Amino acid sequence: MYSGSPTHGARVYQQVGAHGRVADADPAQLIELLLAGAIGRVAEARGHLERGDIARKGEALGRALAIVGELNGSLDLGRGGDIAANLRSLYDYIGRRLTEANLRNDGAALEEVMGLLREIKSGWDAIGAEQPGT
16 A cells, blocks of 8 residues: 655655654554654644644644655555555545644644544554564
8 A cells, every 4th residue: 555665754754853763664664653753743733732832733733744645645546445545535634634723723623633543553553563573
């Protein structure tokens, strides 16, 4: 399902403030890292929203949107079939909800997105746990 190059995905992830295992990650691990980064940025945005720091909330959501955009753009619909198509729809929805949350200062939308991202990440984590050598 992943069609983007690991190098490009790693560069995007680093640009949005992630650190760590990116250079050595295989494509599945990179997706797990990207999802963790998106969850972290949404949580950060929620904290900024709660403190009334709207500018920093917007910056964190911009980073989250960049990560979700990279995840969406990396899908290989030809090889990934229905799963990739469903993920594309879900990532599109998440992007819209993040934009709405930013425009409306909507904490409930941020919670919804974090729940969706966590669910997707748990699926990728399970796939990674089934791989030999992980």
